[in-house]
Amino acid sequence: MTNTVSTSATRRPDRAALVIAVVLALVAAVIVYSTATAHGGSTTRIGPGAFPYAISGCLFVLSVWTGIEAWRGDFPEREAQEFGPVIWIVGGLAAQMLLLNTVGFSIATGILFAATARGFGKRPLWMTIPIGIVLSFVVWIIFAKGLQLSLPAGPLEHLI
Structure with a gap:
């Protein structure tokens, strides 16, 4: 035994x-x-x-x-932490906070979207930045024009 x-x-x-x-x-x-x-x-x-x-x-x-x-000690063993994706996401959030009042909601949030996508493994920034800007612009239109909420406007938002 x-x-x-x-x-x-x-x-x-x-x-x-x-x-x-x-x-x-x-x-x-x-x-x-x-x-x-x-x-x-x-x-x-x-x-x-x-x-x-x-x-x-x-x-x-x-x-x-x-x-x-x-x-x-009932928690399961944790996997090793990868710091690269965390740095991309935190860096994107920092960039958004720093750029929000100068370039507007759409561009700043588009950069955050691209950095987060990069952190999750989507590589080409030349593709994710424009996609993020377009999606963020749609969100800005819905909130700023549809719901009459005040979001920071930049050069892209001033076109409307």
Whole structure:
């Protein structure tokens, strides 16, 4: 007879998941503090202030649950992280934030679309940038003209 040891007994606590549990608890605490110290609002018992408390309660429950699962080592092994795609996506988001007020919504969001597509493996930027600009321009038309919402306009949007 072979003596087998359970894998859950030999696994150590998952440090990354413990950090996530702590961050969830901190976010819940910030929401509670912010809601408790907010001035104004409704004088009714259940009003707009109830929802932040409910959300923070759910976050706290998720925090405890994540902490327990992390301590027991019940999370599956994670694959190695590839930083290239993450850099493309974060770089595209940074480019969009920096360019939004100068080149407008369509071009800036088209660049974000292309960088995200590159991060997910679509290679030719010469193809994804124009596709992203066209799709973003359609979104701009729907929101700015159809719904009368204010989105940053650039040279492309000023053509309409």
